Amino acid sequence: MTLAARPGWRRMIPKRWYAHLILITAVFLMGLPLFYAVIVSTQGNADVFAYRFTFGDQLERNWNVVMNVRGLGGYMVNSFVVSMGIMAAKAVLSLLAGLAFVYFRFPGKWLVFGFVLLTLMMPTEVMAIALFRIVSGLGWGDSYTGLIVPFMASATGVFLFRQHFSNIPAELSEAAQMDGANPLQFLFRVLIPISWNAIAALCVIQFLYAWNQYIWPLMIVQDRSKQVVQVGLRTLVAGVETGDSFGPIMLGAVIASIPPLVVFILLQKQFMSGFALTRDK
Amino acid sequence: MYMISPLIVVVLAALVGALVMAYHFQRRQALSLTLGAAVGAGAGVAGALLVMVPLNFCTFEAERQALDFIFGVVLIVIGMAIVLIAANWLVPRLVRRENLLAMADTQHGAFRAGVLPPLLFLLPTLGILGLFLYYPMFDTFRLSTLLARLGAPRSAFICLDNFTRLPADPTYMRSLMTSFSMAFAIVILALALSLLIAVMAYQPIRGARIYRTLLVWPYALSPVIAGIIFRLLFNPTAGVLNYVTGSLFGVRIPWLLDPGVAPWTIILASVWNIMGFNILFYIAGLQNVPSDLQEAAAIDGANAFQRFFRITFPLLSPITFFLVVTNTTYAFFDTFGLIDFLTGGGPVGSTTTLMYKVYELGIVNRDLGKAAAQSLVLFMIVIAVTVIQFRGSRERVTYGA
Numbered sequence: 296m297t298l299a300a301r302p303g304w305r306r307m308i309p310k311r312w313y314a315h316l317i318l319i320t321a322v323f324l325m326g327l328p329l330f331y332a333v334i335v336s337t338q339g340n341a342d343v344f345a346y347r348f349t350f351g352d353q354l355e356r357n358w359n360v361v362m363n364v365r366g367l368g369g370y371m372v373n374s375f376v377v378s379m380g381i382m383a384a385k386a387v388l389s390l391l392a393g394l395a396f397v398y399f400r401f402p403g404k405w406l407v408f409g410f411v412l413l414t415l416m417m418p419t420e421v422m423a424i425a426l427f428r429i430v431s432g433l434g435w436g437d438s439y440t441g442l443i444v445p446f447m448a449s450a451t452g453v454f455l456f457r458q459h460f461s462n463i464p465a466e467l468s469e470a471a472q473m474d475g476a477n478p479l480q481f482l483f484r485v486l487i488p489i490s491w492n493a494i495a496a497l498c499v500i501q502f503l504y505a506w507n508q509y510i511w512p513l514m515i516v517q518d519r520s521k522q523v524v525q526v527g528l529r530t531l532v533a534g535v536e537t538g539d540s541f542g543p544i545m546l547g548a549v550i551a552s553i554p555p556l557v558v559f560i561l562l563q564k565q566f567m568s569g570f571a572l573t574r575d576k
Numbered sequence: 577m578y579m580i581s582p583l584i585v586v587v588l589a590a591l592v593g594a595l596v597m598a599y600h601f602q603r604r605q606a607l608s609l610t611l612g613a614a615v616g617a618g619a620g621v622a623g624a625l626l627v628m629v630p631l632n633f634c635t636f637e638a639e640r641q642a643l644d645f646i647f648g649v650v651l652i653v654i655g656m657a658i659v660l661i662a663a664n665w666l667v668p669r670l671v672r673r674e675n676l677l678a679m680a681d682t683q684h685g686a687f688r689a690g691v692l693p694p695l696l697f698l699l700p701t702l703g704i705l706g707l708f709l710y711y712p713m714f715d716t717f718r719l720s721t722l723l724a725r726l727g728a729p730r731s732a733f734i735c736l737d738n739f740t741r742l743p744a745d746p747t748y749m750r751s752l753m754t755s756f757s758m759a760f761a762i763v764i765l766a767l768a769l770s771l772l773i774a775v776m777a778y779q780p781i782r783g784a785r786i787y788r789t790l791l792v793w794p795y796a797l798s799p800v801i802a803g804i805i806f807r808l809l810f811n812p813t814a815g816v817l818n819y820v821t822g823s824l825f826g827v828r829i830p831w832l833l834d835p836g837v838a839p840w841t842i843i844l845a846s847v848w849n850i851m852g853f854n855i856l857f858y859i860a861g862l863q864n865v866p867s868d869l870q871e872a873a874a875i876d877g878a879n880a881f882q883r884f885f886r887i888t889f890p891l892l893s894p895i896t897f898f899l900v901v902t903n904t905t906y907a908f909f910d911t912f913g914l915i916d917f918l919t920g921g922g923p924v925g926s927t928t929t930l931m932y933k934v935y936e937l938g939i940v941n942r943d944l945g946k947a948a949a950q951s952l953v954l955f956m957i958v959i960a961v962t963v964i965q966f967r968g969s970r971e972r973v974t975y976g977a
Contacts, residue, residue: 314776321773322790325848329794331816332805346819388704391697399694400686407698414709416962420909420931421955422712424938424947425719428726429712448704468687478687478697507798509913510931514939525800525913532804532917541808548804552797559796560789567860 370527393456496569593620623656719948738949759907774858795852803917
């Protein structure tokens with residue numbers, strides 16, 4: 296039905312109004328929890344218990360509690376170091392492994408490939424107890440090393456790059472070899488410059504994973520100066536029980552959510568393409 | 577003293593393996609009966625030894641109970657199944673001299689550089705995976721047969737006691753039930769709602785792109801953040817939800833304090849957290865549903881509901897399968913942070929999932945052996961759920977158009 300054919304009052308109703316209705320309801324319901332958290336992060340407890348749905352005037356006080364009393368800034372720095380470390384290591388190690396799988400022939404390749412493939416079926420959480428014993432045994436408790444090193448390799452990353460490299464025409468590596476390039480030169484001068492999309496895809500997935508990790512840091516780090524923000528938020532929750540208002544904890548939650556939210560919203564496309572690359576055959 | 581001697585156990589395993597494989601090789605693989613019997617006998621022995629040598633055949637000792645015996649047999653069957661499946665995959669390919677892992681063998685413009693460079697490139701990945709995934713896995717198996725406490729210098733071998741005591745442990749059985757029912761509710765609700773919303777957002781309407789971004793972001797938040805935010809919303813005294821329902825309908829629900837309600841609070845928060853992920857994938861999947869099929873069906877007089885259930889939904893089934901697996905993993909493992917911040921496993925254990933129990937046992941109570949055993953049960957469950965879904969989906973899933 297064209298717009299002109301509709302009777303007058305109907306023009307006011309958008310086409311497929313039911314879709315808009317459902318979507319607006321969904322957006323509203325999904326956004327409400329975070330929106331309310333943002334409001335409360337500017338309020339004092341008097342506002343919270345009066346159920347005021349407007350911004351309060353306690354943002355500065357809450358900020359002071361979060362940053363200076365509870366030291367959220369330090370936790371944020373630790374989270375940045377750890378997630379960047381995990382992300383970068385996974386990208387580099389997976390690039391090297393992808394190079395070996397696609398551009399080399401060697402005996403027992405299928406066995407090595409199977410070794411990597413099988414790890415996709417092993418959730419880290421299942422062996423957290425044993426891993427905890429091993430990593431503390433190495434003396435890596437309470438350190439960035441203990442938070443980063445066990446997660447430096449990625450089967451997902453290996454498959455992503457293997458898949459991506461196999462879609463690159465063979466002429467490229469043949470030409471590089473003719474020019475006398477060694478494998479590492481080929482990787483850095485040819486492969487990486489044309490693979491930024493795949494690298495970004497892996498980085499988004501791994502950054503979100505690393506930033507949002509909770510069980511492992513909770514287990515392995517007791518020293519507060521080395522703790523990441525997901526666990527650090529516990530001190531703010533404990534603060535509520537000992538008389539802090541709800542404002543600081545909500546402010547803390549909002550601050551800790553900003554990096555993954557920004558990364559996810561800006562790089563949604565890369566996030567999706569990463570999954571697509573590891574999923575097709 | 578053994579009730580049944582290890583030798584008999586191994587011979588039985590060889591016989592069963594030989595029978596199964598002889599039959600299977602002849603009927604399915606079109607290979608000779610004797611080859612099947614030989615491979616099957618070998619694989620059967622290997623499977624039985626794989627599980628029983630580390631245990632020293634302790635489940636067949638005379639002083640053990642019936643439950644140990646049953647668990648021992650089940651373990652042997654699992655071990656045999658693993659080796660037999662591997663042999664069934666490997667041997668026919670070896671006999672026919674096929675490419676062993678076609679997937680692994682994409683190589684074009686290969687460098688002629690010998691064996692050393694590729695192994696050097698692989699070494700960091702293999703080293704990390706071996707040391708921090710395979711070795712802990714192996715260590716988890718070892719720990720699960722021990723009476724071991726964190727920080728205690730000595731440990732004792734107790735056969736399968738850490739496993740055989742589980743069925744009689746009411747708190748464990750309860751958390752098993754809790755995990756399963758919560759996972760079920762989370763998967764069903766998260767998938768159904770996401771599909772509905774994705775179908776709406778996929779329609780050619782104004783602002784479709786803005787809607788999409790506004791619908792998927794909650795996935796970027798960690799379960800911990802979801803837990804903190806919902807703790808405020810569902811708080812019995814300060815919670816805004818009870819304020820609204822209380823002033824509108826006079827109903828105040830004890831979201832976090834009632835054992836019957838608290839699991840639903842966790843389910844709601846999880847669904848809120850994971851839905852964005854599902855919507856993202858369903859919208860991407862809908863873009864691959866060919867529109868000519870829809871139009872043809874519309875011309876044939878199919879209404880919107882018929883078109884959805886006969887065409888769109890079957891074509892989305894590969895995505896649905898992928899999402900069922902990821903959402904199940906989320907429900908079993910990732911809800912840990914959410915539960916820790918929202919209910920702490922309570923009230924009276926009503927939201928203690930299997931993962932939460934493993935953490936409580938291993939880290940809080942320092943009982944490593946028990947925690948390792950329960951980790952392994954959790955591992956088996958997740959593998960089993962994945963395999964069942966995979967097999968089920970292979971029959972019903974439509975790949976491509």
